[in-house]
Amino acid sequence: MESILLGVGVTALAGALATVAGAAEDTESNIGSQGDPNSQVQLAPQMGYIHRIYNKAVSGEPPAYGLWVTIGAGVAWAFMATGMNPVLAIVIASSLAIFVQGVYAATAYLGRTSSLAKFEQPVYIDLLKSVTSVTMAHAFVAVFTTVSMCYLMNAALGHPFPLPLLGIVWGIALGAAGSATGNPFYGKERQYQSQMFGAGVPISASGNIVRYAEAGQRSSLDNGWFTAKLGGPASGVCFGLIVFLELWRTVLFEEAVGGWGAIIVGVIIILIFMIIDRYIETWARKNYGPYTNAEEASA
Amino acid sequence: MSALGAAKGGGEGINPTASIIGIVIIIAALAITAVMAAPALVAVIGVIIGGALVGFGVHFVPVGGAPAAMGQSPGIATGVAMLAAGAGLAGLFGGAWAAANPAFGIAVVIAAGAIGGGLMMAITCLMVNIVYIFGMGIPAASGKVAKDPITGDSQAEYKSQGTEGHGLPFISYVGGVIGGLLGGAGGTLIYYELLQVYSAMLPAMFNASAEEVLPIAVSLAGIFAVGMFLVNAVLAAYNITGTIEGPHDPKFKRFPRAIIGCAVASAVCGLFAVLIVVV
Numbered sequence: 256m257e258s259i260l261l262g263v264g265v266t267a268l269a270g271a272l273a274t275v276a277g278a279a280e281d282t283e284s285n286i287g288s289q290g291d292p293n294s295q296v297q298l299a300p301q302m303g304y305i306h307r308i309y310n311k312a313v314s315g316e317p318p319a320y321g322l323w324v325t326i327g328a329g330v331a332w333a334f335m336a337t338g339m340n341p342v343l344a345i346v347i348a349s350s351l352a353i354f355v356q357g358v359y360a361a362t363a364y365l366g367r368t369s370s371l372a373k374f375e376q377p378v379y380i381d382l383l384k385s386v387t388s389v390t391m392a393h394a395f396v397a398v399f400t401t402v403s404m405c406y407l408m409n410a411a412l413g414h415p416f417p418l419p420l421l422g423i424v425w426g427i428a429l430g431a432a433g434s435a436t437g438n439p440f441y442g443k444e445r446q447y448q449s450q451m452f453g454a455g456v457p458i459s460a461s462g463n464i465v466r467y468a469e470a471g472q473r474s475s476l477d478n479g480w481f482t483a484k485l486g487g488p489a490s491g492v493c494f495g496l497i498v499f500l501e502l503w504r505t506v507l508f509e510e511a512v513g514g515w516g517a518i519i520v521g522v523i524i525i526l527i528f529m530i531i532d533r534y535i536e537t538w539a540r541k542n543y544g545p546y547t548n549a550e551e552a553s554a
Numbered sequence: 555m556s557a558l559g560a561a562k563g564g565g566e567g568i569n570p571t572a573s574i575i576g577i578v579i580i581i582a583a584l585a586i587t588a589v590m591a592a593p594a595l596v597a598v599i600g601v602i603i604g605g606a607l608v609g610f611g612v613h614f615v616p617v618g619g620a621p622a623a624m625g626q627s628p629g630i631a632t633g634v635a636m637l638a639a640g641a642g643l644a645g646l647f648g649g650a651w652a653a654a655n656p657a658f659g660i661a662v663v664i665a666a667g668a669i670g671g672g673l674m675m676a677i678t679c680l681m682v683n684i685v686y687i688f689g690m691g692i693p694a695a696s697g698k699v700a701k702d703p704i705t706g707d708s709q710a711e712y713k714s715q716g717t718e719g720h721g722l723p724f725i726s727y728v729g730g731v732i733g734g735l736l737g738g739a740g741g742t743l744i745y746y747e748l749l750q751v752y753s754a755m756l757p758a759m760f761n762a763s764a765e766e767v768l769p770i771a772v773s774l775a776g777i778f779a780v781g782m783f784l785v786n787a788v789l790a791a792y793n794i795t796g797t798i799e800g801p802h803d804p805k806f807k808r809f810p811r812a813i814i815g816c817a818v819a820s821a822v823c824g825l826f827a828v829l830i831v832v833v
Contacts, residue, residue: 290623290631290632291619291620291622291623291631291632291633292620292623292624292631294620294623295620295624315632315633315636316632316636317632317633317636317637317639317640318636413654414647414650414651414654415650415651415653415654415769415772416647416650416772416773416776417769417772417773420773420776420777420780421647423643423777423780424643424644424646424647424780425647427636427639427640427643428640428641428643428644428674430636430640431632431636431637431639431640431641431678432640432674432677432678432681434631434632434636435630435631435632435637435640435678435681435682436678436681436682436685437685438622438623438631438632439622439623439624439625439631439682439685439686439689439690440685440689440690441623442620442623442624442625442631443623443624443625443690443692444689444690446624447624452690452691453690453691453692454625454692454714454715454717455624455625455626455692455714455716455717455719455720456624456625456626456716456717457626457714457715457716457717458621458626458716458717458718459716460716461624485685485689486685486689489681489684489685489689490681492681493677493678493681496677496681497644497673497674497677497678500673500677501644501647501648501670501673501674505648505651505666509651509652509655513657513662514652514655514657514658514659514662514666515662515665517652517666517669518662518665518666518669521669521670521672521673522669524673524676525669525672525673525676525731528676528677528680529676529727529728529731531680532679532680532683532722532724532727533705533724533727535683535684535687535688536683536687536693536694536723536724536727537707538687539687539692539693539694540693540707540712543691543692543693545711545712546711546712546713546714546715
């Protein structure tokens, strides 16, 4: 009974860490413009729209976070093998991983932006100084929480994978969940804030991203502020639910029905999510209704 | 001939010559395994089946890439290989956990992996629709079919002007879950088969007990499973070329080609994975 209680407690803690990780990951990727919407940031100068948006998408979020979390987990594992306190090891290892992230971000911004020189897009050194450190800070939160979560899975819940391997698995899953959930909010809702609410961006508007703020030019930090209101928390809830439910069903039901207990519970959870999805899909169709032409709407 | 004038890449059909070469490579890989590591033959066959499952599963996952991030096309706004890898690896996590319990047979282990991947996709797809509907006020609409094949909902009138659709219609949601199930099962099968080989062969190789080499066996099998998963996910992504809405998308019909390609790649990778403990 005590081991189950401990397992549930650790599961809750891991789920909470994953939630923070998902929110920090999405906000970091939006400030650094690393998700799929960066195609528009890269395209804008080619269409004649010069901007001050950071641009570090030389790889997708999943492989990038796979790398940073694995460096954090691997170095922490090595420190712990020398007898270092786990908390200290994870903090120092995450910090070292973030230096790699900082080098990645700085070189990616310089490379991506200087490739647009023939379209007269400048490289802003003040942007490099101010935004890189903010992405590093957010990445530290994401990497530290994910490595801590992996450590709990290995040390407290007894998962057979060593810490670096858990880092690869959950680093890639963190990037996948964060980019899947957060990208549309950053892309459609923030970069194309001038377009109509409640409709997709017409393909003809590609590249015409919003470049001006209330005062002066919009910066990537403004994008992080905006997406932290919904895209970030939604990504956090997504990754937190994945980690929590995966652990919860295994910790509580693994031994039931000859090993099939956790699998049956998993099927039930999937069906519940499917019903919720169908409910909100029909809710949206009923409440928002079909699209009407702009002329009809204004008439 | 200029690049612009070249024939459209990809196509739908199966290239017979390439397929025969692929089958010959698979047979050669199996023959080499049979000669050099006969006890691992079943494992390599398992790895090939696992790789084909991953390749097939990736075709179910609705991926919209950059256009989906702007609400210009349906699907999840990330890359095919990346999302499939995320789901498959979450499945591998669950499968490896079940495999660590000696009381569980292969059926429980594979099912645990499948459900892990399916659960990850079920949650991710739901959150995508929540962001589209409640964050952006956009209902789901497919650009590839007039009616959702499962629910029968008409799609065209819910599609905003100048786009190919947006969000995840129910058929895409179900496709995502099926893709996660197949990916998780395939990745776990690769891991399980390699774990059996390494657990059996490493003690003699290191002259140590089974308990002592178990962490090495788990790590080796795990890293090979992750690597092979990425190989197969990327191969399938090349077959899809860009975006896919799910099982109702015309591109889905290309899957037999990916199964052959993934089986060949898995046979060669599986052969090397086995040979490192034999040679």
